[in-house]
Amino acid sequence: MNESNSVDIARVKVNLETSQIAWNELQRFFASGSAVFVASSLDLIDVAYQFSIDNKDQVTLWMQNNQISLVSDQQALMWLKADTTVWAVVVKPWILVQE
Numbered sequence: 001m002n003e004s005n006s007v008d009i010a011r012v013k014v015n016l017e018t019s020q021i022a023w024n025e026l027q028r029f030f031a032s033g034s035a036v037f038v039a040s041s042l043d044l045i046d047v048a049y050q051f052s053i054d055n056k057d058q059v060t061l062w063m064q065n066n067q068i069s070l071v072s073d074q075q076a077l078m079w080l081k082a083d084t085t086v087w088a089v090v091v092k093p094w095i096l097v098q099e
Contacts, residue, residue, distance in 0.1 A: 023079035
């Protein structure tokens, strides 16, 4: 299997593990500091894939550009009050969330 096929398979796997979920069901992840906000300008699948292959350079760039960050108290409270449903995917030990 060539590298391109491996990447495609990994991305498909991440895509299959992505789902919509009510934010209130993710409170324990937020409380433990493992909920990561992904800006809507990014592709959640791509971000999850980059996390899964531990691409620190790309993740750092996104952090520096404020495109990913730990979910803030303000975001969490706003989502909870609005009963928001988010897209989420687990890339241990993180759960990536996107509105």
